[in-house]
Amino acid sequence: MTRQIGLVCLCVMMVSAWAGAEQDARAVAGALTAMDTWIVAQPKEVEALPGVSFDLAGCGGIAAGAGTGMGDLAQRASDRLAGACGVTLPLSEPAEGPVIALALADTPAKFPAAARIDDAAFARLGDQGYALVIGAGGVTLTARSAAGLRHGLTTLAQAAADRTVLPGMVIRDWPSLRYRGAQQDVSRGQVPAPETLRRLADTLAEGKMNVLELYLEHVYKYKAFPDISPPEGYTPDEAGAVSAHAARAGVEVHPLLQGLGHSFHILSKPQYQHLRIGPCEKTPWVMTFDIRKPEAVAMVTTMINELCAAFPGELFSVDITEIDIDGLQADGLPLDQVTDLVFGYVLKLNEALGKNGRRLMITQGPLDSQGHLAGMGPRLNSLPKNVIVGSYYCAGGPYQPAWEKDFPRLRGEGLDFFAQAWISSHVWLTPCVNRAAEFSDLEISRGLGHGAAGSVTCDWGDAGHFHFVGEEWLPFLYHGACAWTGARADRDYFRKAFARVLYGLESDAAVRAMESASDVNAVPLRVRGEDGKEMEVSTGYLWEFVHDPFTHPDITRIADPAGAGQAVLDAALPALAVLSEELPKARRNRDTLEQWVFGARCYAALGHKLAALGHYNDTAVPRERVAEELEAVAAEFESLQNDFKRLWLAEDRDNEGFQELVRRFTYTVVPCREKAKELGAKQAPPRLPEEVVE
Numbered sequence: 001m002t003r004q005i006g007l008v009c010l011c012v013m014m015v016s017a018w019a020g021a022e023q024d025a026r027a028v029a030g031a032l033t034a035m036d037t038w039i040v041a042q043p044k045e046v047e048a049l050p051g052v053s054f055d056l057a058g059c060g061g062i063a064a065g066a067g068t069g070m071g072d073l074a075q076r077a078s079d080r081l082a083g084a085c086g087v088t089l090p091l092s093e094p095a096e097g098p099v100i101a102l103a104l105a106d107t108p109a110k111f112p113a114a115a116r117i118d119d120a121a122f123a124r125l126g127d128q129g130y131a132l133v134i135g136a137g138g139v140t141l142t143a144r145s146a147a148g149l150r151h152g153l154t155t156l157a158q159a160a161a162d163r164t165v166l167p168g169m170v171i172r173d174w175p176s177l178r179y180r181g182a183q184q185d186v187s188r189g190q191v192p193a194p195e196t197l198r199r200l201a202d203t204l205a206e207g208k209m210n211v212l213e214l215y216l217e218h219v220y221k222y223k224a225f226p227d228i229s230p231p232e233g234y235t236p237d238e239a240g241a242v243s244a245h246a247a248r249a250g251v252e253v254h255p256l257l258q259g260l261g262h263s264f265h266i267l268s269k270p271q272y273q274h275l276r277i278g279p280c281e282k283t284p285w286v287m288t289f290d291i292r293k294p295e296a297v298a299m300v301t302t303m304i305n306e307l308c309a310a311f312p313g314e315l316f317s318v319d320i321t322e323i324d325i326d327g328l329q330a331d332g333l334p335l336d337q338v339t340d341l342v343f344g345y346v347l348k349l350n351e352a353l354g355k356n357g358r359r360l361m362i363t364q365g366p367l368d369s370q371g372h373l374a375g376m377g378p379r380l381n382s383l384p385k386n387v388i389v390g391s392y393y394c395a396g397g398p399y400q401p402a403w404e405k406d407f408p409r410l411r412g413e414g415l416d417f418f419a420q421a422w423i424s425s426h427v428w429l430t431p432c433v434n435r436a437a438e439f440s441d442l443e444i445s446r447g448l449g450h451g452a453a454g455s456v457t458c459d460w461g462d463a464g465h466f467h468f469v470g471e472e473w474l475p476f477l478y479h480g481a482c483a484w485t486g487a488r489a490d491r492d493y494f495r496k497a498f499a500r501v502l503y504g505l506e507s508d509a510a511v512r513a514m515e516s517a518s519d520v521n522a523v524p525l526r527v528r529g530e531d532g533k534e535m536e537v538s539t540g541y542l543w544e545f546v547h548d549p550f551t552h553p554d555i556t557r558i559a560d561p562a563g564a565g566q567a568v569l570d571a572a573l574p575a576l577a578v579l580s581e582e583l584p585k586a587r588r589n590r591d592t593l594e595q596w597v598f599g600a601r602c603y604a605a606l607g608h609k610l611a612a613l614g615h616y617n618d619t620a621v622p623r624e625r626v627a628e629e630l631e632a633v634a635a636e637f638e639s640l641q642n643d644f645k646r647l648w649l650a651e652d653r654d655n656e657g658f659q660e661l662v663r664r665f666t667y668t669v670v671p672c673r674e675k676a677k678e679l680g681a682k683q684a685p686p687r688l689p690e691e692v693v694e
Contacts, residue, residue, distance in 0.1 A: 023044065023045045023046070025042065025485060025488040025489065025490050026490055028042055028043060028044070028045065028046050028490075029042055029490035029492070029493035031046050031047070031048050031169075032046060032493065033493060033496075034048065035048055035167040035169060036167075037158075037159050037167060037169070038158060038159075038161065038493075038496060038497035038500040038501055039155050039158050039159065039497055039501075040158065040206050040207045040208075040477055040480070040481060040494070040497050040498060040501050040502075041207050041208045041477075041480055041481040041484035041485065041489070042481065042484075042485060042489055042490060042493055042494070042497070043155065043171045043172070043173035044172065044173050044174060044485070045171065045172040045173065046169055046170070046171050047169060047170045047171075048167065048168070048169050049134075049135070049167075049168030049169055049170065050168075051168075052134075052135060052136050052167070052168025053136065053165050053166060053167055053168055054098070054134050054135065054136060054137075054138065054139060054165070054166050054168065055164055055165045055166075056081065056085060056087045056089070056160060056164040056165075056166065057087055057164045058097075058098065059087070059089055059097075059098055059099060059100060059138070059139075060089075060090075060093075060096070060097035060098060060099050061089050061090040061091060061092055061093060061099055061100075062074045062077050062078055062089050062090070062091050062099065062100045062102065063093040063099045063100070063101045063102070064091070064102045065101070065102060065103035065104060066104075067104045067146070068146075069146050070102065070104070070146075071091070072248075073102060073146060073149050073150065073153065074091045074102060075091060076150070076153060076248075077089075077100065077102065077153050077156070077157075078090075078091060080153055080154075080156075080157035081100075081156070081157055081160055083157070084157045084158070084160040084161045084162070085160045085161070085162065085163055085164050086164075087164055098137050098138035098139075099138050099139075100138065100139040100140075100141070100156075101138065101139065101140045101141070102141050102142075102149055103140070103141070103142045104142075104143065104144065104145070104146070104149070105117075105142050105143070105144060106144065107122070108121070108122040110142070111131055111142045112131070112133050112140045112142060114133045114135065114140075114170055115131035115133055115140075115142065115170060115172060116170075116172075117131060117172070121172060122144075124172075124174055125143070125144055125148065125172070125174045126144070126148075126174055126175075127144055127145040127147060127148065128145070128147045128148050128151060128174060128175050128178070128210075129143065129144070129148050129151075129172070129173055129174030129175070130142065130143040130148040130149060130151055130152030130155075130171075130172075130173055130174075131143070131152075131170070131171065131172050131173075132152050132155055132156060132169075132170070132171040132173075133170050133171075134156075134159070134166050134167070134168050134169050134170075135168055136168065139156065139166075141153065141156060147210075147250060148174075150205075150249075150250045151173070151175075151208050151250070152173075154205065154206060154208055155171060155173065158206070158497075158501050161500060161501055161504070162500075162504060162587070175208065175483065175484045176444075176448060176483065176484060176485060176486030176487075177444065177447075177448070177452065177453065177454050177455055177483045177484075177486070178453050178454055179210065179211050179315075179418065179453055179454025179455070179456070180207075180208065180209045180210055180211065180454060180455065180479075180480050180483035180484060181204070181209055181210065181211025181212060181213055181454065181455070181456040181457075181480075182200075182204055182209065182211070182212060182213070182456060182457055182458075182459070182472070182476040182479065182480075183212075183213040183214070183215055183256060183456050183457070183458040183459060184197070184200060184212065184213070184214055184215065184459055184469065184472070185215040185426075185458075185459050185460050185461035185465060186214050186215060186216065186219055186234075187215055187216055187217035187218060187219050187258075187265070187461065188215075188217070188460075188461030188462065188464065188465055188657065189461050189463075189464035189465035189466075189655070189657030189658065189660075189661065190461055190464075190465035190469075190648075190652050190657065190658075191219055191232045191233070191234075191652055191653040191655055192469050192651060192652050192653075193651065193652060193653055194234070194238045194241060194242050196469055196651050196652065197212070197214075197242045197246075197253075198241075198242055198245045198246065200212065200469055200472075200473075201242070201245060201246035201249055201251045201253065202246075202249055203473050203476070203477070203502070204249075204251055204476065204477070204480065205249035205250055205251055206477065206501060206502070207476070207477040207480030207481055207484070208480060208484050209251065209476075209477075209479075209480035209483070210250055210251055210252060211251065211252055211254070211315070211454070211456055212246055212251050212252070212253045212254075213253075213254060213255070213256045213317060213456055213458075214253065214254070214255050214256065214311075215255075215256050215258075215458070215459075215460065215461070216255040216256060216257050216258065216307075217258045217262060217263065217264075217265050217266070218230070218233070218265035218266050219232065219233040219234060220233055220234050220239065220255075220303075220306075220307065220310075221233045221234065221235050221236065222302075222303055222306050223236070223306060224302050224303075224306065225299070225302075225303070227269065227271065228265075228266055228269075230655060230656070231655075232653040232654065232655040236306070236309070236310045239307075239310035239311060240310050240311075243310065243311045243312060243313070247312075247313075252313040252314060252315065253311050253313070254311050254313050254314075254315050254316050254317065255307050255311060255316065255317065256317040256318070256319060256363070257300075257303065257304065257307065257316070257317065257318050257319070258319050259289065259300045259303070259304070259318045259319070259320075259349070260288055260289055260291065260300075260318070260319065260320045260321075260323055260342070260345070260374070261286045261287070261288045261319070261320075261321065261322045261323040261324065262285060262286065262287075262319060262322060263276070263287050263288060263289055264280070264284045264285055264286075264287040267287045267288075267289065268284065268287065272299075275289060275290055275293060275295065275296040275299060276288060276289065276290055276324075277289075277290045277323075277324045277327035277328060277331075278324055278326075278327035278330070280324050280326075280327065286322050286323060286324050286372075287324065288323045288324035288327070291341065291342070291344075291345045292341065297345065297348055300349070301348065301349070301352040304316070304318075304349070304352050304353060304356070305352070305356065308353070308356035308358055309356075313358070314358065314359055315358065315359050315361055315388070316353050316356075316358040316359065316360060316361065317360075317361040317362075317363065317390060318349055318360065318361070318362055318363070319362075319363045320342055320345070320346065320362050320363060320364075320374050321363050321364065321365055321372075321373045321374050322372060322373065322374075323342070323372060323374050325338065325371040325372045328341075335370045335371050336370070336378070338370065338371060338374070339370050339374070339375070339376070339378050339379060340379070342374045342376070343376060343379040343382070343383075346360070346362055346376070346383070346387065347384070349362075350384055350386070350387055354386075359386055359387070359388060360386070360387050360388065361387070361388035361389070361390050361418065362376070362387060362388070362389060362390065363390045363392065363420075364376060364389050364390065364391050364392070365391075365392055365393070365402075366393070366402035366405075366406060367380060367402065367405075367406045367409065367410075368402070369402075376389075377406075377409075380409060380410075380413055380415075381413060383413070383415060385413075385414055385415060387415065388415070388416045388417060388418065388453065389410055389415055389416070389417040389418070390417070390418045390420050390456070391403070391406060391407070391410070391417050391418065391419060391420060391447075392420045392422075393406075393419075393420075393443070403419075403446050403447075403450075407419075407446065407447065407449075407450035407452075408450055410450070411450050411451045416453040417447070417452055417453065418447070418452060418453060418454045418455055418456060419443040419444060419446060419447025419448075419452045419454075419455045420443065420455060420456055420457070420458065421436070421439045421440050421442075421443040421444075421455065421456075421457040421458070421479060422436070422439065422457055422458040422459070422460065423436040423439075423457055423458065423459055423472060423475035423476065423479075424436050424439070424475075424521070425459050425460065425467055425471075425472065425475075426459075426460035426461065426462035426463065427462050427463045427540045427542050427543075428466075428467065428518075428521060428540040428541070428542055429466060429467065429520075429521075429540070429541055429542055429545055429599060429602045429603060429606075430467050430471050430514075430517065430518045430596070430599035430602075430603075431459070431467060431471055431472055431474070431475050431518060432518045432519075432521045432522070432540075433474055433475055433478075433514055433515045433518045433519075434515050434518070434519060434522075435521070435522070436457070436475035436478070436479070437475065437478050437482075437491070439457075440455075440457055440475075440478060440479040440482045440483075440487075441482055441487050443455060444479075444482050444483055444486070444487040445486075445487035448486055448487065454483070455479070455483050457475065457476065457479040459472050459476075463542060464657050464660060464661050465657070466542060466661060467595075467599065468592075468595040468598075468599075468647060468648070468651055468652075469592075469651055469652070470589070470591065470592025470593075470595040470596075470651065471592070471595050471596055471599055473502065473592060474498060474511065474514055477498060477502075478494060478498075481494050492508075495508035495511040495512065496508045496511075498511055499511050502588070502589055502592075503582075503586040503587065503588060503589055503590075503593055504586060504587030504588045505582060505585055505586060505587075506585075509578050509581075509582055510578065510579055510582040510583075510586075510593060510596070512578075513574075513575040513576075513578035513579045513582070513596075513600070514575070514579070514596050516571060516574065516575045517571070517572060517575035517576065517579070517596070517599060517600040517603055518599075519571055520541060520568055520571045520572055520603045520606075521539075521540055521541060523564075523567050523568060523571060524536040524537065524538060525537050525538075525539050525544075525558060525564055526558070526559045526560060526563075526564070527557040527558055527559055528557055528558075528559050529557075534559050541568070541603070541606055544558075544606060544610070545602060545605070545606045545609075545668075546664040546665070546667055546668070547667055547668075548667050548668070548671045549561075549609055549610070549612075549613045549668065549671065549672065550613070550616075550671050550675065551671070552667075555610075555613070558610070558613075560614065561610045561611070561613040561614035561617065562610070562611050562613075562614025562615060562617075562618065562689075563614070564610050564614075565606070565607045565608065565609065565610030565611030565612075565613070565614060565689065566607065566611060567607075568603060568604075568606055568607035568610065569604060569607035569608070569611070571603070572600055572603035572604040572606075572607055573604055573607075575600050575603075576597070576600035576601060576603075576604050579593070579596055579597045579600050580597055583597055591647075591650065594647070595647055598640070598643055598644070598647060601640060601643075602640060605633070605636045605637060605640055608629075608632070608633050608636060608688050608689050609633050609637075609668060609672075611629070611689035612626065612629040612630050612632075612633050612672070612689045615629060615689060616630065616675065623679045623680070624679070624680070625687070626679060627675075627676045627677075627679035627680060628676075628687040629687060629688065629689045630672040630673070630675050630676040630679070631672070631673065631676040632687050632688045632689075633668065633672045633688070633689075634668070634669045634670075634672040634673040634676065636688070637665050637668045637669045637672075638665070638669055640665060641662060641665035641666075641669070644661070644662065644665070645662060648661075
């Protein structure tokens with residue numbers, strides 16, 4: 001039954017600019033802010049309807065039109081709205097009264113008149129866009145596909161967060177990139193519990209992201225190779241359940257399989273050492289499958305077959321970079337033959353994945369970086385057109401930015417590519433939020449300029465993955481907002497939307513505190529080189545946090561520990577104060593906000609540690625005071641150790657990597673306490689280092 005909800009009236013109220021070019025992102029953010037409406041991935045176009053509102057408490061139900069899966073979408077709408085505002089709506093259409101109407105439309109004419117969908121707008125919406133009309137007489141949500149309806153439901157639920165009366169508005173919205181995702185490292189220390197991965201998939205869906213990529217080395221229990229996985233690895237049933245849950249939220253879960261290099265955890269086992277190129281004694285992490293051997297290729301393709309069954313979907317990523325080039329060259333292979341060898345391997349991977357109905361995505365640095373990075377540039381024109389290239393560029397070192405050359409080449413060859421970023425979380429105490437946001441803006445804007453199909457931002461667990469999954473939500477969702485809007489998201493609006501939707505907070509103070517806490521990583525460190533000369537270096541501060549302050553060269557090289565500690569404290573303490581104040585105000589996801597409090601506490605503890613070291617080195621500081629400060633640092637790190645264990649085990653599985661991270665706290669506790677005792681410290685009450693006085 002067609003319901004009249006005042007569409008003619010709404011059409012009259014639309015401004016003439018509605019039919020013109022895409023609205024300015026700031027104007028959209030301003031309109032939404034004026035309506036106190038907070039959408040994590042801000043819509044492309046919005047029009048406020050002054051004087052119009054709709055009360056969900058008076059809604060008769062959810063009416064789903066015809067189409068496959070519409071019943072499931074209606075149930076999802078009911079569940080999402082109940083969680084957002086507490087109103088549970090029935091799925092049957094009432095005899096009379098307003099409803100939320102869900103409909104699929106295969107022509108512009110089937111959209112409500114108020115949405116003003118002409119042929120051009122219909123084309124822009126594509127298969128993931130939607131049109132949402134909130135009027136006085138009800139709500140209509142229309143899209144060309146189930147994916148579009150799902151994204152529209154996300155917008156509607158976020159608009160209804162913590163309220164039932166919705167302001168009248170019309171939204172037309174669509175993504176700039178087809179694929180928008182995040183990569184979670186599950187193999188190097190941290191192994192998130194399946195429930196954590198399900199929750200992460202739901203969180204990504206809040207940002208209208210549709211890809212969750214799992215960085216996978218060895219933590220999967222293959223039926224064909226049961227001796228690969230440690231006890232904490234995922235079973236096929238667990239993987240399948242995570243994948244199915246995520247799919248219901250519109251998120252595809254697939255692996256990024258380390259199927260060439262980065263295979264130490266497999267190829268170091270005696271039973272598989274015959275399948276590796278060499279022992280890689282200096283850099284064991286690049287241990288590489290010897291793909292000259294058919295049995296090595298067969299092992300990887302068997303793994304792929306099992307993973308495809310556990311993680312059904314469209315895409316499947318394989319990392320072919322960072323290989324044991326030294327071992328291959330020691331065997332007499334020149335670079336061009338290495339390139340041909342890896343190219344042939346890519347063809348075999350593509351064939352294996354094709355049999356599973358999947359598309360292969362290969363990782364690439366600069367296309368012409370042959371050797372260690374296995375650049376496929378010399379064979380690009382022979383690469384099958386169904387293969388996607390995941391391009392990682394803007395980092396320096398061997399990853400010299402090459403987008404200006406490579407992106408046009410990929411487009412010219414007709415190859416789909418992803419412009420990849422990362423959240424600056426590897427070898428850090430927390431993700432570096434501002435740096436991650438800048439990287440997302442950069443990669444997505446560059447990629448879009450050359451026709452990128454998608455973008456995945458990456459979390460990596462180098463050095464044991466000290467940070468928590470919940471700390472990744474902020475940079476992940478900003479990347480999703482960036483990919484949705486085409487790098488045009490209003491950052492101020494995003495902060496407030498993230499705080500409101502994810503935590504139920506009225507202000508963005510906590511989000512800004514997360515940013516400022518992680519900005520500790522932007523504080524340069526002045527060190528002395530072996531020649532005694534001082535210089536400034538960048539650091540993620542992880543090693544300074546964990547190592548023995550009196551003996552480890554990462555710390556003993558610091559020119560002015562007290563000054564460095566004070567600089568860290570100046571950044572960390574205000575952020576910690578704000579986060580601690582905001583924590584009890586959070587109405588949802590308080591546990592992940594506590595993770596950020598913990599991260600800020602770690603930065604503060606680092607500052608106290610360095611300040612105490614500086615005072616220890618300064619003979620002018622009274623020894624009794626130094627002893628008290630060192631004992632206080634030991635106590636502070638002990639407290640952090642206990643909370644680290646609690647927070648980790650609430651989110652992740654116990655494993656050897658976790659136990660090593662726990663031990664690292666003692667590298668500070670034990671020597672600080674020993675030095676304190678040597679200095680005759682009084683155990684109570686301990687005192688933290690005083691601020692440095694210039």
